Amino acid sequence: MNNKIFLGIDPGLHISGFGILKKEHNKTFLLESGFLKMNPTHPLPNRVRKFHDYFDQKISAFSITDLSLETPFLGKNAQNFLKLGYLRGILYLLSTKHSLVIHEFSPREIKQTVTGFGGASKEQVARVMVQFFPGLKSPDKLDVTDALAISLCGLWQQKRL
């Protein structure tokens, strides 16, 4: 299993950042990064569908083998937590359709892995990502650099196993 292609996603019903990384002969390549923006005024079912179709297509187009996610924590808003569940359900469905291996990490673990400091800010994570991937347009959305960090964490943890 030398060629692994990791999709890292930071899902949201407004902005979902993503980063696609390829590991080849111990080198890491950035294949694509970006975000899906959805209109918060659109009905939830339509946004859930859009999220499904968008990542279904990305997974096929890039022959993704691994999906990397952040463990969700209940914040102040229980409804947002539930809505995050909608999108994770979709990702689980897609993982079975495309036979993806799922990796999940706590936010702290991701920050520790990519910056060396578990308490790093989103801005610090973004700076490290820009250093790793000079092709990344800077400054990018923090949702995108967050997703890249999730993807990179999956890829590195994989390497260690």
Place this chain on the structure above:
Amino acid sequence: MNNKIFLGIDPGLHISGFGILKKEHNKTFLLESGFLKMNPTHPLPNRVRKFHDYFDQKISAFSITDLSLETPFLGKNAQNFLKLGYLRGILYLLSTKHSLVIHEFSPREIKQTVTGFGGASKEQVARVMVQFFPGLKSPDKLDVTDALAISLCGLWQQKRL
């Protein structure tokens, strides 16, 4: 729109009760009720997929037009709340695929509508359901009678509009 076919679901990652009701010329018919049981030791993505495929098939087989759901509330277990989100995300996805109208009610509203008392117990709801639908094997799982009540609530509220 005289012929409406309501699917009421009480989703769960272990047991999901459902009830399918048809409204024809102001009469209500029970088409099917039952539950999907999933093995709690199976990986979450597989259960999410099984839930998707099971209800995808039911919706097609019964030409469902309307989906009736209970508003979820955050209980003591935040992880269960999140997992409920997975299944709701799947139902949203299916609603767009099959052009279903979604109806959502609070637990209180459902109990009030079907028993006349918002604080009714699950057992009371079950007894009323058995009276309404004598074909229902009694005693049935409370997940099934709950789902039937959700379905019936949607169908009745619909009639009022």
